[in-house]
Amino acid sequence: MVAAPIAETGPSSGRDRILDAAAARFAELGFTETSLRLIAGDVEMKAGSLYYHFGSKDELFVSVLARGIALMSDGFDGAAQRVAAAAEQQDARAHLAEHVRAHLRVLHGNFAFTSLHVTSFRTAPEAVRAAIVPERDAYEAKWTALLGSLLPGRSADEIGILRLVLFGAINSSIEWFDARRGNLDDFADVVTDQFWNGASRPHEKDDNDST
Amino acid sequence: MVAAPIAETGPSSGRDRILDAAAARFAELGFTETSLRLIAGDVEMKAGSLYYHFGSKDELFVSVLARGIALMSDGFDGAAQRVAAAAEQQDARAHLAEHVRAHLRVLHGNFAFTSLHVTSFRTAPEAVRAAIVPERDAYEAKWTALLGSLLPGRSADEIGILRLVLFGAINSSIEWFDARRGNLDDFADVVTDQFWNGASRPHEKDDNDST
DNA sequence: GTCTATAAACGGATAGAC
DNA sequence: GTCTATCCGTTTATAGAC
Secondary structure, rough: OOOOOOOOOOOOOOOHHHHHHHHHHHHHHOOOOOHHHHHHHOOOHHHHHHHHHOOHHHHHHHHHHHHHHHHHHHHHHHHHHHHHOOOOOHHHHHHHHHHHHHHHHHHHHHHHHHHHHHHHHOOOOOHHHHHHHHHHHHHHHHHHHHHHHOOOOOOOHHHHHHHHHHHHHHHHHHHOOOOOOOHHHHHHHHHHHHHHHOOOOOOOOOOOOOO | OOOOOOOOOOOOOOOHHHHHHHHHHHHHHHHOOOHHHHHHHHHOOOHHHHHOOOOHHHHHHHHHHHHHHHHHHHHHHHHHHHHHHHHOOHHHHHHHHHHHHHHHHHHHHHHHHHHHHOOOOOOOOHHHHHHHHHHHHHHHHHHHHHHHHHEEEEHHHHHHHHHHHHHHHHHHHHHHHOOOOOOHHHHHHHHHHHHHHHOOOOOOOOOOOOO
16 A cells, blocks of 8 residues: 555645645644634634635544554665565564654654644544554564564564664654654664663664665 | 652641542543543532632643652652662662662653653643743753663763653553453563563563562 | 633634625 | 535633622
C-alpha cells in the first residue's frame, strides 16, 4: 500500500486541504481543543461545510491518524529494502541504524500526522482508538520482528520491553527536537548507539549513512 | 522542602480531597475533557463550591502538577542520600540504578500527579505551563548534573540529549506498564542495563537492590 | 463552606437554500 | 460543494442565599 496516492480531483483537493489543516491544528492544540470552526477557518470555509467531506469530527481525526501510520509503515518498508539491497552485508547495528533513521525522518518530516500518535492517542475518544489500533499494531509488529532478528538471544518478553523502551526514547523527541537547531540523522545515530552499545561506551560514529 | 505536609485541618481536608480527585480525573481524561462538575461530583460537591478552594480550573491543575514535581524531587533526594550513605562505594551503574528505581517508583506510585507531566503538559494552557516550568527545570537539572558526573567523558550537549533519551524511555512506561503484570524494580533494572550497557550486551542482573 | 441559579460563551451536528 | 441559520448540550465562572 502506498501512503500518498494523488486524489482523483488533483493534488490539493478540498478533502486533502481539510486533512492537512486538521492535522496541523490537532498536532498544535490536541483533539478536544481543536474546534471544527477553527479548522474550517484555516481552509477558508465554514464549519458546516466540513460535513460534506467527513461524517464527524471523530472520522476526521481517524483519517489523520491513519495517514500518519501509513507514512510510518512505508518508511519502514523503504528502510528494509535499502538494507536488503546493500552491496556489503550490513551488521546488526547498521541494520538497526537504517530503521531508526527512517522512523525519525518520517516522524519529524510529517509531524502533523505522526506526532498525534505519541501525544493524543491515549486521550482520544474510545471509538477513535478502536478504529486505528489494528494499523498501529501492524507497525509495531514490524519493529518487534526486526528487534527479534537483531537480538536472537532475547526472549519475546524482553524484545517487547526493549521495543517500548526504544520507542519511548525515539518518539519523545517530538516534544523537544528542533530541526533548525540539530541534525536529525545525527540524533538518530546517537540514539542508535545509545540503544545498541550503551551510554557508558564511547560513541563510535556510524559512517554507513544512506541518503 | 517536604512534599506531603499534613494540612492544618487534618489529613483529608476539603482542599486535599479535591486535589486528589482532580488529579485522578486529569490523569484519566486529560485537562479539557475533565469538567469541574465531574471533579465536584467525585467529592460529593457542586461545581460552584470548588471556587471556595481554588481560584480557577487552571490554578487547580497547576496545584496538581506542582505536587507531582515535588514528589519526584523528594524521590531523587532520597536516592541521593541512599547512595551517599552506602557502606561500600557504589560504581556508576549502581548509582544510576538507584535513581532510576526511585524515579520509577515515585512516577508509578503517584500516577495521578506525575503522569500528567508526561501526557498533558504539552497541551496545557500557556499560563499553566509558565507557572510550572521553573519547578520542572529544577528537577531536570538534578538529573543533568547526575548524568554529567556519571559520564565525565561526555560534552554538555551529549549529556542533555542522553537525559532526554533516558526520560523518554522511562517516562513513556506510564502509557503501558501495568504494575499488576510486571515488577517495577525489575523494569527499572532492565532500563538501567539497556541505557548503561546497551541492548547488544547480555543482561547482567543488578543485585544491589535496596528496599 | 456549600448550595442554587444563572450568565455568557462555545461545542458538534443538522437542515435546507443556493 | 459551500453557505446560513439554528438546535441543543456543555463549559467555566460568578452572585448571593443559607
